[in-house]
């Protein structure tokens with residue numbers, strides 16, 4: 001039996017605690033504020049099937065099974081709003097066609113729709129070449145998921161400490177011995193870094209260096225006078241609009257690529273940028289005129305933790321017992337159940353599965369700013 005300390009009570013940390021709840025290990029979840037007070041709080045919490053490789057599809061399918069389990073056990077709702085992803089160029093249109101073909105081959109309900117059909121969703125048909133429509137996609141109340149995970153974990157003996165910051169990770173002879181918190185030292189054989197945008201700080205405590213950066217995820221809340229009836233609208237993977245209620249829509253933008261971003265201070269409150277505000281107005285005017293009669297009633301900014309390939313970084317590192325579960329980029333809510341199940345399986349069996357190898361820190365070996373970090377050699381593609 002090991003003593004495992006999970007640092008970070010977001011969707012990842014609470015998920016890991018839940019999936020470890022009936023293991024042989026002594027598990028403690030340590031959160032410096034309240035559960036779900038980090039990036040997870042600001043998320044639009046959509047489940048998307050987009051994936052560049054079949055292995056990513058399998059990972060999401062594993063996660064979707066976890067979502068379904070929670071939905072079946074609770075009165076939490078999956079808001080099945082559907083996803084309309086538009087193409088504004090011929091090139092983007094052929095990419096969408098390829099995506100639809102691949103997704104259909106995996107049994108995902110999705111199809112191409114014409115610009116005229118997209119007009120039904122407030123989109124200007126003259127501004128687009130076509131779109132794909134995935135009617136089963138939707139979002140959940142991620143706060144409800146985190147509460148459920150924490151409650152069930154506690155019922156099964158997991159200790160949950162909130163308002164408790166980890167100041168240091170202690171080691172001896174290259175192996176983890178515990179964490180220092182403001183409430184004292186907690187012994188541990190394993191420390192899991194699930195600290196979201198703060199995870200580079202945890203890595204620094206044990207001199208593990210991974211290529212992690214931050215991107216600003218800005219949201220504006222749009223209020224309409226009447227029910228809009230629109231689905232999630234994704235403009236070529238750039239701006240997006242997510243229904244929040246019958247009359248509210250959240251306007252956001254996917255993150256820029258890794259090479260265009262840097263680091264942000266996650267303790268600092270970040271404001272909406274004027275450039276973002278103007279770009280949303282521009283997109284509404286030029287592509288989604290159906291949202292023109294709305295006013296901005298609120299906004300917020302969350303921070304994504306991004307890896308070079310946009311996939312999570314999971315598993316053991318060069319410091320024995322120091323395990324990472326970070327770099328969720330823009331998909332941490334979608335993928336959290338697969339992340340938590342994969343790590344839980346690792347802690348139960350001591351074996352690194354192909355899925356874990358695929359996401360291992362070692363895939364970044366040799367990249368700028370990265371020391372030869374351990375982890376099982378990889379990546380390999382899970383079948």
Ligand SMILES: Cc1cc2nc3c(=O)[nH]c(=O)nc-3n(C[C@H](O)[C@H](O)[C@H](O)COP(=O)(O)OP(=O)(O)OC[C@H]3O[C@@H](n4cnc5c(N)ncnc54)[C@H](O)[C@@H]3O)c2cc1C
Pocket residue numbers: 007008009010011012013030031032033034035036037038039040041042043044045046047164165166167194195196197198199217218219252301302303304325326328329330331332333334335
């Ligand atoms: C605006 C926005 C929209 C998004 N939309 C989507 C979406 O539609 N679908 C999707 O799948 N994903 C989406 N994401 C991404 C997703 O929200 C994140 O990937 C996910 O929430 C990350 O969860 P986490 O648990 O890794 O991090 P966090 O939620 O940030 O949790 C980390 C926790 O660690 C705690 N912590 C940090 N340091 C310490 C310490 N030293 N001691 C103790 N505790 C500590 C923090 O307080 C925090 O609660 C979106 C993100 C944003 C911001």
